[in-house]
Each structure stands twice: as structure tokens, then as C-alpha cells.
Amino acid sequence: MTATLLMVTGVKAQSLQEGIQDLYSDRVESAKAVFEKLVASNPNNIEATYWLGQAFLKKDDIAGAKGVYDKALTTSANAPLLLVGKGQVDLEENKMQDARQRFESALTISKGRKGDDPEILNAVGKAITEVYDHIDKKGDINFAVEKLQAASQANVKDVRLKADILLNLANALRKQKPGENGGEVFKNLVEATRIDPTYPVPAYRNGMLFQSQRNWEMFVEYMNTAITKDPRFAPAYYELTYYYMRVDVEKAKQYAQKFKESADADPQNAYLEYSMDWALKNYDKAIAGAKDIIAKTGGKPKPKVYKLLADSYVAKGDTVSAKQYVDEYFAKEKSEEIKPLDYTLKANIYSAIPGQEGVALQSFLDGIKSDTTESGKLDILKEGIELFRKKQQSKNESALYAKLLEIKPKPTINDLFYATYANYKAAQFGPAYDLAKRMTTEYPDQEYGWEWKYNTAIMLDTAKMDSLAIPAANEWLTFIRKDSAKYAAKFPAVYGYLVQTYNKMKDYENTVAYLVLLKDVTADPARKESLQSNIDQLNDYLKKLRAQPKPAGGTGSAGSK
Template sequence: MMKHTIRFMVAAVLLCNVAFAQSVEEGRKFFYYEKYNSAKETLEKALAAKPDDVEAAYWLGQTLIELNDIAGAKKVYQTALQTKGSEPLLLVGMGHVELLEHKGNDARQRFETAISLTKGKDVDILNAVGHANADAPDGDAKYAIEKLKQATEVRRFKEPFVYINMGDAYRKLLDGGAAVTAYQNALTLNDKLAEAEYKIGKIYVTQGQEQANIFLKHYEQAIALDPAYAPAYYDLYTYWYSRDVNKARDYFAKYKANTDFTPSVEAEEISLVYASGDFKGAIAKADEKLQKDGEKASPKLYRVKAYAYDKLGDSVNALQNMELFFSKGDSTLFLPDNYVKMAQISAKFPDKLDQADSYFNKAIAMDTLLKNKVDYAKAASDMYKKIQNRVKSADWLTKILSIDTGYGKTELFYAGWENFYGEKYQTADSVFNLYKQKYPDDMQGYYGGFRTKWMADTSGAASGILSEAPIEDANKFIEIAGLDSLKNKSALILAYGYLAGYNANTLKDYEKAIFYLDKMISLDPTNVDAKNNRDILQKALDRPQPRADSTKKSGAAAKPSRK
């Protein structure tokens, strides 16, 4: 009887261990599929059943990090370290937290200690160090790659997630080619690893919408490898959200079926009502959910309401709900487009106009795609131009030149002329100088420079701009534009007119002035003013000049003859 009892107890312990191992593995599986609430619940149960389990503690901490509960993750690791001492995996977890707390030196010390304790031969430890540094904003991507490569050299290496983390580290360094290679290596070790295929797609997203066919293909391939991989469904849903609401709805349904149904997911479902064009319906459903869930409701609901109110032309409620969204939400919810929308709504209120710039700047700082950054700056310029603030419009078009140093003629042209119309002549002149330097054979830089200096001189705002420079720019413009005088007729007439006036009034060189007036008349024979001015100057030239010796009687200074 006693032996039977002992055998039963041993069997019970073995079964318990199997169940526990399964629960930790289940938690890790939930983590992989980004079902973080399920992972948290499962791992908390596992840790409660076995408080000294290192793996359960590590993965619970990682899950809390993904849920943006850094304090909770820190508490888990601190408690586990008190129980287990300097356990390498827990040291790495705490180092991850310290990176998120901007304590880089402390984190590095934890990582090195963990690696040292395992003699640099534990793939899991090296992988965890790589993940922490690839994931945390303050992490060292180069250090991550170094340790992950070290992991691949460990005997009998076969861990695909080392390459996943390596790819993430290369992405952090903006080395897309190396990242793709790393993800492909992960697929070599596990050809069903949807995450690797999905993340290859994410590389092409950073290259702009021109690569849509490629990254959408990789997302679809990820789903083909693993139909339960929710992140790919979500990205497909967000891509089609503003393009084809029916496709977006289909992908969202599949996403919903494969993820935790949280208040955040429910808010996304309500946002599809907005995307379908039912703005009043979206507001009603969001209000119903906010009333039902109270403080537990997703802040995304305020964003849905704000966008809907904006579509309905209710700027007051749009602003109020965007302010609630930003105050109640956290950075994980904010998208560049949200900042742009907030800037545009704010600009409708005179007392809120000053904050519009800060929101546009946040959108630019947040987005990693250069084209998008430029588009946000253009949107800012367009917004200010629409409300007749040409100075601010010019500032944003000028900023594009620093955002994208590979600017071309179009960017220089619009920045130069917007500064011109905003009466920022010094900046306009600088921009047109850049145009001339980069495109010396193009007439636009010289024409802009000539007009800017002329207007600055006329308005008395020519401080720092050489007064003789309009002549140089005007002449160079005429030289190039004259190759097609019919196409450039109006601009040439303006330049000839300026030079005629400058020579007649400033230099008193009537012959040169008549030369330019003749040029004007040849392009526009009906120009009465040009003809009248030419006649006046010709009469002045034809008028007999006083004799030099006659001036001695009156004591007047002799005038030089033009004959």
C-alpha cells in the first residue's frame, strides 16, 4: 500500500511537472502570436504554481514589457532574482528593463555578467541579450549583432529566433539587406516560421508604397505558412483600411479570430464603422462603449470620435476628443497621422495655432520613412497657405530641404517662391542661390534670384543682399531664357523692363536703357509704355549738350557727353 502510495505521488509530481512545462510553453506560444493578455494570464499561473521557475519569470517579464508595464516587469525580475540569485536569464531580463529605464551602463553590466556565468556558450542567454538590445530604444544594435553571431557559433546551433533578433537589430541600424538575409536564415532553420516571412515584408514597407506589391505578398506568405499568425492579418487590415474598407473588414475578422479580444481590438472594430463612411454611427458606437467600459475603455475610441467629428465639420468636438486621446493613451497607440490630424484641427482655433507646429514635428520625428516626413512638411505648408500664413508656409517648405538633403528642382522652386511671397527675401535669395549652384544651366534659379533682389531693394528690405546682384541674375536669366523667347516672353519682358529702368534711372545710361526697351518692343510690339519711354530717352539723347567752355562762365560742372 505504501509503495503504491509512493508510486502515485511520484506519478502525480511527474504529471504536475509536465503540466507546468506545458503551461510555460503555452505562454511562450501566446507571446509569439502577440496574444499578450493570454500569455500574461498563463505565465502568471505557471509562476504561481512554481515561484522559483526562471523561464516562467523571464517570459512573464517579457510579456509585461510588451504590454508596456515596465514597472510590473521590473518587479517580476527583482522578485525572481531575490529567490534565485544571479540567474543568467533573469539578469538579462533585468538588463532589458534597465535599457528601457535609460540605464545603459547598468544593463550592459548585467548582460556581460550573464554571458560570463554561462561562459559565452549558452544560446538562450546570447539570444536574450540580442533581443533586449534590438528591442529597447536605448539598446546597442551592434552589440546585439555581435552576441547573436556568437550564438550561431555555439556547437549544434539550430535556434531560428537568433536570426529573427539579428534581423531586428539590422533593421534598427537601417541595414535592410542584412536584415532580410537574417530573416531568410531563420526560415532555413524553420520553414514554417511566419514571423520571419512577415518581417521581410516589414523591410519593404520602409521603402514606401511603391513596394506595396512586395510587402503585401510577404504578409500573405506569412499567413500561408501559419494561418494563426495574427500580426500579418493586422498589417493587411491597416493597409486596406483607407483603400478598400471591404478588404479591411475581411482581414480584421481574421485578425480578431486569432488574437485576444481586448478593448483595443473592439475599438478597432468600431473604427471600421468610421472607415465605411458612417461617421454618426461610429460616434454613437464609441460613446456606447465608453459609457459601458468607463476607465477600462480603449483611448482609441476618442480617436475614432475625433476623426468622425472632423469629417462632420465639428471642430470643437474633434479637438476635445483628440485631446482626450492623447491624454488617456500612451505612445504605443499614437501614429504619425494622429499628430498631423491634431495639428490640422488645432490650426482651426487661433489660440491653438502655435501648437500645430509641435504636432507636425512629432509626426516627422516618429515616421521612419523619408517620403512620409517630406509629405508631413508639405501638409504643414499647405495648411498654413490655406489660412493665408505665407511666412509659416514658407518655413515648412524650407524645412523640407533639411529633411531631405537629396532635394531637387521642385523642392527648391517652391521653397524659394513661397519665401518670396512671404516676403522672406533673405531666405528666398539663399534658396535660389542653392538652385543656381545645383542647376547652373537652369534659368529658374537666376529668375528667382533676380526677382527676389529686385523686390527686396524696392521694399527697402535688401539688408545683406548686394544691390548689384539683380543685374547679374537678370542678365544670366536673359541669356538662358532668350534661347526660347516665345516660351519665356512674359518673364523676359519683365527682366528687360527692370534693366531698362535700372540703366535709365540709376546709371543714367540712356543708350543701354533704350537697348532693353527695344528688346521689350520686339517681343511685344503693342507695348505702349515701352514705346513712350523709349521716345523720351531718345529725345534726351538727341537734345544738344552744353558746350564745355560755356560752363566756365556760369561756374557749373561740365557733364560728360554721351556722343
């Protein structure tokens, strides 16, 4: 009888582990079937019940998970795993205080003579981490990291549990400081693989880490490693399909077939097929296919189906239709699943709609914020800058240049020049002047800073014309006089401006001085003659002015009339 009991227990344990493996491999329906079978045979199977609730959560069926945990807690009110599961549901429902109380209760109840139970520490950290994202920030991610670090330091003999703790810790660290904890994340994932070499998820997560860094060589390597550990690991086939769709369509088709063979039967699996139609520019076919998925799922497809529709309509030039679907995508997709390029898709769509330029700009800024790499941020900025430049939306262009200069460690002269020019076109002369001034400091041997400091000073200096513009004009003259032959064409405009400015100020001494200089650089004989006439008239006026007796007790000055 004992042998039989051990055999049955072993079968159940194996089945539970198979269900968990299916869940991690995105075979959610298969996993759910395993857990439901185990619960049906033993309603008091706490582990199977916990994982059944997790399967519902994986499907974003919060109500389903809540039903599972509420029912089980009526008979097992103090089961720590069930309390953690219900706490995760509370987080999803924005009941932060209720969730925290359940987590604390689960930890207290499970605490033994040797301290906290690492399995419950892991479950609590996992629950918070899976719900938390950098936008909604449901739950305390620092608390999650604290509990997972404690679990990682415990004496855990179960290698899969130990590896899972490190996997969840890596995920929590990633979410705690996006773009900053990469080294720690990588280290924990590598350690998880060392502890349990058969576990495919850490390798997959490392692949996704390198995907976020756009290190495609390492991304492919780690995805293939995950497949080696589990030839039916569907998430890796999915990501490789999507990657090769852009570089090798035939290879993409092979991985898509592998995904289909490894995943649960689901009408949404056809998404990859229709995505390849998009990659091959068969946009009408992609649109028809995506709409077919929506119909077959009763209007509840995965959000990425809406993104495929938006992408396809944009490619066809139909931004009106694209807007409907990109809005659906952003409304239904989880914040952490939205990729930086999704924001640029939204920006491109909204930029084509009159009056929606502000939404387009904010979408680019959101994309920059969500990208964790400097190169990725700069790619988004360049796309946005080019788009706004073509549409002559200089204010938005200048806003993105401001971000570019903030992100780029060493802006080039071109970066500073075009940022200056964008502000100038947008009539934002103060920022343009400051940027031009920065050019003169960082690139003093280049002409652009001096010229545009002068150009912007003219636009700013309308009230008191000698405060900015005249000094800037003289600095510009100092620069171009270093190579008079090269900059010969620049002199007439500057001298002409100074003539007009001093004349308006009734400073006729300087007016004459710059008229003489202007005449010297003028080639047209008629123009020279006209300038000389002006010089003669002003000199005559100045002679008469000087000959006048000074008023008693007054000081008098040239141009005081």
C-alpha cells in the same frame, strides 16, 4: 517513476512553449494565465517566472513585471534570466546603469567553459531592443546587436531558440539604423524561417518591414505566410484588416472576424469594427464606439483608440475635439509605434488652430524623420506643402520645400520654381535668389531661373542697385532676346526697371539708352510720345552738361552734378 517524471516535465515544457506562443501572438492574457499556473505549481520555475514578467511588460504594466522579478530574486538572486528581466524593468524606469550591471552579471554568471550562454545573450539583446526606440534611446542598442550576433554564431541545437535569436537580431539591427539595415534585417528573418519553418513571427516581421517600405504586395504575402504557419496568429489578422480597410472593406470584415476568433476576449477588439465605421465615413458611430472602449477599459484603452477619435473628429471638421484626442495619443503611445501618418494627422489638426502653425510644421518634419522610405517622405512633404500653400503660410511652405530639395535626388524645375516662389512670398529673398540661381545652373534653357533671379535680385538690391539687380536684369534680357517674339511681353517691364534704376543712380547716359529701347517695344502711341519727350529732355540736359567747362584740376563726369 522515471517515465511519469518525464511525462510531467514534457507537459510543463509544452505548456511553457504554448504560453510563449500566445505571448508572441498577442494573446497576452492567455499567456499570462499559463505562466501564472506554472509558477503557482512551482515557484522556483525560473523560465516561467521570466516569461510571466515578460507578459506584464507586454501589457505595459511595469509595476507588475517589477513585482514578479523582485519577488523571484529574493529566493533566486543569481538566476541569470531573472536578472535580465529585472534589467529590462530598470531600462523602462530609466535606470540605465542598474540595467547594464544586471545584464553584465547575468552574462558572467551564465558563462560556461564553452563561452557565453546563447539563451542569456538572446535575453539581454531582446530586453534592450524591446525597450529601445530612436527617440528615447533607452539602453545601448549597439550592445544588444553585439550580444545577439554572438548568440547567432553559437552552436544552438534548439531550433526555436536559434530562430528567436535571429528574430531578435533582425529587430535590433532595424532599430540600430532605421531605414539603412533593411537588407540585413530581411536576411536574418528569412534565415529564422528556414531554421524553424513553423515559426510565424519572422514572416510577420518581414511583412511589417515591407509595410514600412509601402510594398503592399510583399506585405500581404508575408502576413498570409504567418497565418499559414499559425492559423491563430492574431497580429497578422489585425494588420491585414487595417490594410484592407482602405482597399476592400468586405475583405477587411473577414479578417476582423478572424482576429476576433484568434485574440483574447477583450473589449478593445471592437476597435477594428469601429475603425471600419471610420473607413465607411460613419464617423459618429466610430466616435461612439471608441468612447465605449474607453469606458469599458476604465479610461485605460490602447492609445490607438484616441487616434481613432482624433481621425473621426477631423473628418467631421471638429479640430477642437480632435486636438484633445491626438494629444492623448501622442502622450500615451510608445514612440516606436507612432507611424509617419500619425504625425501628418497631428499637423493637420494643429494647422487649423491659430498660433499653432509652428507645431504643425514640426509635426510634418517629425513625420518625415520617422518614415524610412524616400517615397513616404515625399508624400508627407507634398501633403504639408499643399496644406500650407492653401493656408497662405508661405514661411512653413518654404521650410518643407527646403526638406524636399534635400531629400529628392534630382529636383524638377517645378520643385525649384515653387520653392523659390514660396520663399519669395515669405519675403525670404536671399534663399529665393539662391534657388533661382540654382535653376539657371541646372535648367539653363528654362526661363524661370533667369526671370526669378531678376525678380529676387530687385528685392535684395535696395542699397547698391548695380550689385545684383542690374546684372540679373541683363542676364534676363540676354535670355529673352533669343526669342523676342515669344517673350515680347517681358521686355517693357525690364526696360522700365532699368530706366528707373539708372535714373535714380543719375546715370543719364544709360537712362536714355533704355528709354530708347523701352520706346521701341511700346505699342501705345501716346506712351511712345511721352517716352520720346523724356528722351529729348534728357539728351538736352546731357548736351548742356557736356558743354560745361571742366573744373580746373578736376576730371568731371556725366551726371556728376
